[in-house]
Amino acid sequence: xxxxxxxxxxxxxxxxxxxxxxxxxxxxxxxxxxxxxxxxxxxxxxxxxxxxxxxxxxxxxxxxxxxxxxxxxxx
Amino acid sequence: xxxxxxxxxxxxxxxxxxxxxxxxxxxxxxxxxxxxxxxxxxxxxxxxxxxxxxxxxxxxxxxxxxxxxxxxxxxxxxxxxxxxxxxxxxxxxxxxxxxxxxxxxxxxxxxxxxxxxxxxxxxxxxxxxxxxxxxxxxxxxxxxxxxxxxxxxxxxxxxxxxxxxxxxxxxxxxxxxxxxxxxxxxxxxxxxxxxxxxxxxxxxxxxxxxxxxxxxxxxxxxxxxxxxxxxxxxxxxxxxxxxxxxxx
Amino acid sequence: xxxxxxxxxxxxxxxxxxxxxxxxxxxxxxxxxxxxxxxxxxxxxxxxxxxxxxxxxxxxxxxxxxxxxxxxxxxxxxxxxxxxxxxxxxxxxxxxxxxxxxxxxxxxxxxxxxxxxxxxxxxxxxxxxxxxxxxxxxxxxxxxxxxxxxxxxxxxxxxxxxxxxxxxxxxxxxxxxxxxxxxxxxxxxxxxxxxxxxxxxxxxxxxxxxxxxxxxxxxxxxxxxxxxxxxxxxxxxxxxxxxxxxxxxxxxxxxxxx
Numbered sequence: 001x002x003x004x005x006x007x008x009x010x011x012x013x014x015x016x017x018x019x020x021x022x023x024x025x026x027x028x029x030x031x032x033x034x035x036x037x038x039x040x041x042x043x044x045x046x047x048x049x050x051x052x053x054x055x056x057x058x059x060x061x062x063x064x065x066x067x068x069x070x071x072x073x074x075x
Numbered sequence: 076x077x078x079x080x081x082x083x084x085x086x087x088x089x090x091x092x093x094x095x096x097x098x099x100x101x102x103x104x105x106x107x108x109x110x111x112x113x114x115x116x117x118x119x120x121x122x123x124x125x126x127x128x129x130x131x132x133x134x135x136x137x138x139x140x141x142x143x144x145x146x147x148x149x150x151x152x153x154x155x156x157x158x159x160x161x162x163x164x165x166x167x168x169x170x171x172x173x174x175x176x177x178x179x180x181x182x183x184x185x186x187x188x189x190x191x192x193x194x195x196x197x198x199x200x201x202x203x204x205x206x207x208x209x210x211x212x213x214x215x216x217x218x219x220x221x222x223x224x225x226x227x228x229x230x231x232x233x234x235x236x237x238x239x240x241x242x243x244x245x246x247x248x249x250x251x252x253x254x255x256x257x258x259x260x261x262x263x264x265x266x267x268x269x270x271x272x273x274x275x276x277x278x279x280x281x282x283x284x285x286x287x288x289x290x291x292x293x294x295x296x297x298x299x300x301x302x303x304x305x306x307x308x309x310x311x312x313x314x315x316x317x318x319x320x321x322x323x
Numbered sequence: 324x325x326x327x328x329x330x331x332x333x334x335x336x337x338x339x340x341x342x343x344x345x346x347x348x349x350x351x352x353x354x355x356x357x358x359x360x361x362x363x364x365x366x367x368x369x370x371x372x373x374x375x376x377x378x379x380x381x382x383x384x385x386x387x388x389x390x391x392x393x394x395x396x397x398x399x400x401x402x403x404x405x406x407x408x409x410x411x412x413x414x415x416x417x418x419x420x421x422x423x424x425x426x427x428x429x430x431x432x433x434x435x436x437x438x439x440x441x442x443x444x445x446x447x448x449x450x451x452x453x454x455x456x457x458x459x460x461x462x463x464x465x466x467x468x469x470x471x472x473x474x475x476x477x478x479x480x481x482x483x484x485x486x487x488x489x490x491x492x493x494x495x496x497x498x499x500x501x502x503x504x505x506x507x508x509x510x511x512x513x514x515x516x517x518x519x520x521x522x523x524x525x526x527x528x529x530x531x532x533x534x535x536x537x538x539x540x541x542x543x544x545x546x547x548x549x550x551x552x553x554x555x556x557x558x559x560x561x562x563x564x565x566x567x568x569x570x571x572x573x574x575x576x577x578x579x580x581x
Contacts (some may be wrong), residue, residue, distance in 0.1 A: 020421070035525060049543070080575075248469075256453060265468070273481055301483070308476060309476070309477075312476050315514065
């Protein structure tokens with residue numbers, strides 16, 4: 001016996017219900033993705049600011065060439 | 076509170092610094108503050124006439140908006156409580172403004188008294204405003220919109236009293252929060268309306284059987300209990316957090 | 324150091340969410356009355372529960388802040404409330420979709436959870452305007468904490484009130500969490516755990532990003548301070564990606580905040 005309350009209209013057929021379920025899950029997914037995008041933008045700001053600060057620090061104490069930024073896949 | 080005998084002049088209390096226990100009983104401080112508030116209101120007539128006038132105008136607006144000469148039952152409670160709520164918010168907006176702008180709060184902080192006194196005094200002030208508002212608005216409501224409730228008056232007064240207590244407590248808290256912000260006129264109602272929804276629920280449901288012409292019922296105990304619980308919980312919370320709002 | 328446990332937390336979240344969705348679509352049986360539409364339940368109710376816990380947690384963090392005066396509690400309170408607000412919005416949207424699917428209306432007043440959520444959402448939506456209209460940072464944190472405590476206590480009160488108000492109007496439409504049959508109960512619990520982990524991960528993520536930004540600002544102040552004291556701003560002959568004037572303006576302005 002179902003523990004759920006009887007709905008006052010019969011259950012939707014699968015192809016209609018499927019759209020609503022998909023919509024609900026898509027909404028949640030979209031919210032999480034929007035959040036990821038916002039964090040990505042913030043991260044790019046942080047990277048830019050750090051680059052500036054590095055430049056400022058270099059201005060004060062010019063590093064030798066070995067301190068120059070090495071951008072490579074090896075970390 | 077302190078059981079020491081009250082001195083006539085609080086300023087003459089032993090000057091042992093702010094760490095000393097308050098030398099004036101809470102009752103007297105609250106009484107003094109309340110007297111000041113009511114005196115100021117009587118002289119400036121800032122809040123209460125405005126609130127009452129607003130309520131009357133709102134009843135007229137409702138008459139035209141609903142296109143009815145009389146209301147009863149759920150419709151009547153809706154009109155009454157919405158009007159009272161919005162009129163109360165007008166009073167809430169102005170509650171701390173004079174103190175904030177003219178240094179009343181700072182002056183109070185310098186006195187060696189318990190800061191809760193200001194909370195209690197402001198709550199009682201708002202309560203007085205609400206009582207006066209209702210003395211004007213409720214008869215006007217009965218008159219303008221032909222609402223029949225004369226026989227249910229004691230019950231209605233009980234509901235009004237419980238609701239007023241809740242509005243006074245939450246309104247004071249919201250007023251204190253909003254007064255230090257830049258958009259105080261906007262934030263007061265914005266903060267207050269959601270917080271006051273349970274009062275509206277309880278008061279409306281409780282008074283709905285009262286505003287009926289045929290045979291008035293009695294307010295269900297459930298709603299009165301809910302209103303009392305709300306008043307108690309938020310009374311305690313306001314008491315706990317208010318000090319933090321006054322610091323500086 | 325907010326980023327410390329972030330990796331393990333996010334891995335746990337991925338595992339939990341994948342497990343939850345798998346259970347929802349491949350394991351949980353179809354419910355007799357609502358059919359496939361009921362699957363939204365595994366999304367909507369955990370979102371609701373976690374959002375509510377988040378709001379109450381924000382109040383608890385606010386109490387800690389007022390007690391200890393440690394700004395970090397205020398930061399945690401802010402982040403948790405912000406995230407709960409987003410989860411509450413998701414609750415409202417999924418609830419509305421569910422209502423449309425089962426009742427044919429996008430909004431139903433007879434579902435007390437949804438109505439309570441609307442009120443709570445409207446209340447907490449004022450949190451950020453309140454914060455940003457107080458300029459003094461210490462006062463802003465203090466007032467925000469008072470609000471968080473009041474609102475956190477309001478949440479259960481509101482639920483009681485709305486539930487009382489709806490009780491005798493309609494039976495619960497969107498289903499309840501009691502008396503779930505076995506497989507459904509398991510799926511529900513896993514979904515709840517997944518949502519809780521997602522919430523925790525996103526909050527930690529947010530805290531880490533904020534902390535990074537604060538440290539950046541402190542570093543900038545320190546560098547700019549030394550610069551200003553040691554020698555006047557000079558134009559270097561070395562071509563820079565940004566012009567010196569831009570750099571100078573940024574130093575003076577302290578950086579824009581996102």
